[in-house]
Amino acid sequence: MKDDVTETLRATAQILDRFLAQYEPLRETPWxxxxxxxxxxxxxxxxxxxxxxxxxxxxxxxxxxxxxxxxxxxxxxxxx
The missing domain is CATH 1.10.1220 (Arc Repressor Mutant)
Structure with missing residues (x-):
């Protein structure tokens, strides 16, 4: 079970990393x-x-x- 949780957290972190990399330019755009x-x-x-x-x-x-x-x-x- 611990391995399942670890793998789920690792996969979630990868998804979040891709998301943040994709939308980082929006955050830095001057408003x-x-x-x-x-x-x-x-x-x-x-x-x-x-x-x-x-x-x-x-x-x-x-x-x-x-x-x-x-x-x-x-x-x-x-x-x-």
Whole structure:
């Protein structure tokens, strides 16, 4: 049983490593809000909470979801 758990954890770590490598560029993309834009105005009104952060997260989640659906790779989940 211990070997099964170890193998499952190893396989999960490999999946996570591939995922992080694939989406790392999204995390490093600079996100700037143009001064004077409606989003900049929203950020100013909601300070210290930035509406632009929510927008950025939603856009990145949509990109990740779209790429995941269009991926041709098969799942390597040990449970399947």
């Amino acid at each position: 700037t809000v143009p001064p004077g834009s409606p989003l900049a105005g929203d950020d100013a009104k909601t300070d210290p909470y930035q509406v632009s952060h929510s927008a950025q997260h939603a856009i990145q989640a949509a990109i990740v979801a779209t790429r995941s659906r269009s991926s041709t790779s098969t799942s390597t989940c040990p449970a399947s």
